[in-house]
Amino acid sequence: MSALKNNLMFEYLYRDPGNYKTFGQIIFTNKENVRIEEATLIIVNRLIDKEYFYPLDAGVPILCEDNFNAETDWYEFIKFSHTPAKINDTRDVRTFLSNFETY
Structure with a gap:
């Protein structure tokens, strides 16, 4: 898998009190080849x-x-x-996941 296709996208949403949804996504590099299943399990x-x-x-x-x-x-x-899209966050996915490890 090429480095670009190995980027990981984290998708999330905000649901306001009226149940209106706003979607977001963060695209990270994945230098350590973290599997989607592993990232999901950590989160x-x-x-x-x-x-x-x-x-x-x-x-x-x-x-x-x-x-x-x-x-x-x-x-x-x-x-x-996985996504071929360019990153929109400078952190590697492993760094991002570390935020949840101490969460």
Whole structure:
């Protein structure tokens, strides 16, 4: 697999009180060839109810600053996937995952 196709995309969403959804994605390099299953397992085992997280604690960009409350608003993890898209975050996926290891 080429380095570009080995990039990993982290997909997540913010659901506001009216149930409107805003989707986000972060694309990381994957120099250590972390498998999607491994990345997912690390994340899911540390999420609130295996699904939710506080974005600031996890190092995830805020999607809706106008309505966001850092103390109460949770974001939802959707999935990891391989992508040929260019990175939009300077961290390697392993560095990003380390945020969840201490979460």
